[in-house]
Amino acid sequence: MKLIDALRIVGEKGNRELPVLRVGLVCGFTPMHFQTFLGAYIQSASTGQRTEVASGLYGDFWGNLEELSSGKEADDLAIIVMEWSDLDARLGLRSLGSWAPAALPGILENARARAKQFVGAIEKLSREVPVAICFPTLPVPPISFAPGCQANSFVLELRSLIAGLSLDVVRIRNVRVVDPQRLDLLSPQSERHDAKAELLSGFPYKLAHASTLAELLTRLTYPPAPKKAIITDLDDTLWGGILGEVGLQGITWDLEHKTHMHGAYQRLLHALSEAGVLIGVASKNEPQIVRQAMAREDLILPGSAVFPVEAGWGPKSEAVERILRTWNIAADAVVFIDDSPMELAEVRAQHPGIETILFPKTDYQGLNDLFYRLRDLFGKSSISQEDSLRRDSIRRAVEAAPAGSFQSADAFLEQAEAEFLFDFSKDQADDRAFDLINKTNQFNLNGRRLTEASWQGFLKQSDTFLLAVTYQDKYGPLGKIAVVAGRVRGKTLRVDHWVMSCRAFSRRIEHRTLEELIRRFSVQGITLEFEQTPRNGPLREFLGQLLDGEPTSSCRVSRHKVDEFLSKTLPKVAEVARG
Amino acid sequence: MDDIRARLENCFAAVFPTLSAGEIAQADHYSVSAWDSVASVTLFATIEEEFGLELEIADLPELVSFEKIAAYLTSKVTA
Numbered sequence: 001m002k003l004i005d006a007l008r009i010v011g012e013k014g015n016r017e018l019p020v021l022r023v024g025l026v027c028g029f030t031p032m033h034f035q036t037f038l039g040a041y042i043q044s045a046s047t048g049q050r051t052e053v054a055s056g057l058y059g060d061f062w063g064n065l066e067e068l069s070s071g072k073e074a075d076d077l078a079i080i081v082m083e084w085s086d087l088d089a090r091l092g093l094r095s096l097g098s099w100a101p102a103a104l105p106g107i108l109e110n111a112r113a114r115a116k117q118f119v120g121a122i123e124k125l126s127r128e129v130p131v132a133i134c135f136p137t138l139p140v141p142p143i144s145f146a147p148g149c150q151a152n153s154f155v156l157e158l159r160s161l162i163a164g165l166s167l168d169v170v171r172i173r174n175v176r177v178v179d180p181q182r183l184d185l186l187s188p189q190s191e192r193h194d195a196k197a198e199l200l201s202g203f204p205y206k207l208a209h210a211s212t213l214a215e216l217l218t219r220l221t222y223p224p225a226p227k228k229a230i231i232t233d234l235d236d237t238l239w240g241g242i243l244g245e246v247g248l249q250g251i252t253w254d255l256e257h258k259t260h261m262h263g264a265y266q267r268l269l270h271a272l273s274e275a276g277v278l279i280g281v282a283s284k285n286e287p288q289i290v291r292q293a294m295a296r297e298d299l300i301l302p303g304s305a306v307f308p309v310e311a312g313w314g315p316k317s318e319a320v321e322r323i324l325r326t327w328n329i330a331a332d333a334v335v336f337i338d339d340s341p342m343e344l345a346e347v348r349a350q351h352p353g354i355e356t357i358l359f360p361k362t363d364y365q366g367l368n369d370l371f372y373r374l375r376d377l378f379g380k381s382s383i384s385q386e387d388s389l390r391r392d393s394i395r396r397a398v399e400a401a402p403a404g405s406f407q408s409a410d411a412f413l414e415q416a417e418a419e420f421l422f423d424f425s426k427d428q429a430d431d432r433a434f435d436l437i438n439k440t441n442q443f444n445l446n447g448r449r450l451t452e453a454s455w456q457g458f459l460k461q462s463d464t465f466l467l468a469v470t471y472q473d474k475y476g477p478l479g480k481i482a483v484v485a486g487r488v489r490g491k492t493l494r495v496d497h498w499v500m501s502c503r504a505f506s507r508r509i510e511h512r513t514l515e516e517l518i519r520r521f522s523v524q525g526i527t528l529e530f531e532q533t534p535r536n537g538p539l540r541e542f543l544g545q546l547l548d549g550e551p552t553s554s555c556r557v558s559r560h561k562v563d564e565f566l567s568k569t570l571p572k573v574a575e576v577a578r579g
Numbered sequence: 580m581d582d583i584r585a586r587l588e589n590c591f592a593a594v595f596p597t598l599s600a601g602e603i604a605q606a607d608h609y610s611v612s613a614w615d616s617v618a619s620v621t622l623f624a625t626i627e628e629e630f631g632l633e634l635e636i637a638d639l640p641e642l643v644s645f646e647k648i649a650a651y652l653t654s655k656v657t658a
Contacts, residue, residue, distance in 0.1 A: 002628055003593075003621075003625050003628050004589060004590060004593045004625050004629060005593075007593035007596075007621070007625065008592075008593050008596075011593065033621065033624055036621070197624075200636070201620050203620075207624060
């Protein structure tokens, strides 16, 4: 982004009416253009809010950090950019403190003390707001007596200190740190420092570096929703060779046959699968031979990690359609990978939301780039228990699915031995509730998405509640699959968010959730902040049954109506409530 | 010349979003209240980025109005 564009974005008059998102920026330099870029990137990422970036006093990194972590300012988000001079002023160009050899131990001592102070402040701050941090990005100035090409203990100790500090804070919940390797790729070291601007105005960055840094920090605070699944081709993609031509033993993925890149691709898919990404196959092949190939024990991506496998001679878009139906997810949550541009185009034409990627079967650098791209598309900060359950629960659901009629669904549920855990604690140990609200489309009360800041702000309020529902039955656990959040005022319960994973459909979990809410809060009615979205048909249909008509915004259901409705529809289950 | 003035107007409009096109053409350091030292640094950075040149420190004190900056840029770009 150019500075002129950033200025235009932050200066847009139309934004004045929107609610304010307050960003606390801590840095030791004059924030100037960096503040402008940060405001522009966050403004672009945060729809429906007007961004205000507030920085403290110039040159007072530690005072500003202390002020922010004291909680006196009601910020929604904290961005911290540390440079070497914040650890000791002599590590910057503007200070004229001594660079004599005798000064170096004192500089290191200061830096160590500051590092300790930093961890304490971040622990405190992160309890209040989400924190994004970037550690020093500029070169260490030529302060050491050693020649610049020679590694010296002074600079190595400083870098080691920052590495340790990064590790300490990245383990703190609610804290994210810019990856220096990604920053190196996007903003080379030699293109970062603007000595003239630093000396004349106290702003140490070239504009392009300031822009890149602001963009990465924004991505940490507004990460795109990760994709959920990959549909991959087989021949010359998952393995080298055409299965129908070379036979079961002719397909390879090793160095000897110069097909190692397919093995590397399998390894990445396996890693993604173990992290909760669904992997399916769409292949033009004979189903029987594909079944045999997928059973080969030397596959790096084991056949058991792939479900479903669609092999046949029809259009791939139809195979993709069947896979999406089995997974019950939308095309825009899926990446389709194939070595044929024609197949990619055919699938894209029928499923416009799907992301299609050409497998670079003769381009080794392209393969490396593909790996980074997939990691970005599927990246998440942590792996939850639900991630490890997803694939198997879908497979079980397909194998044990009740027939479509109401009667058989009831019979199925009666014998399923369902167990629920209703957790009302607001300080849940994982981010699953937040993630579910932000990625669920079909059973979603209104499609509203939240920032981490607004979610934490919501939970802090005394009249709000959070219910997370965990489910399992004799077919296995589904994990934490539904979330309801809202407010209790007097005898009325208002539900602002209600989402449920599509894996949990057809188990009457939504019915049981309503019953639990009524019981827990002893209210006479529930107001549901419903909004129709292009995808929340399943929830709309459920509410339609409950209300005997189309749901409207802020629709209210009485306790009597809920009791009457539930008495007709609920099977027997075991339940536990906590929180 | 017209192109330089148009691009410079864009820079001024980004830094001083409340000024109309007519006011930008008349703008100077004295008449525009928002034109303080921080605005100067931002304006010069925007101009350097837009025109791909580095302003000489010695010239900065002279660059106090739209007209003077336009003339300066014309001499730099056409030199």
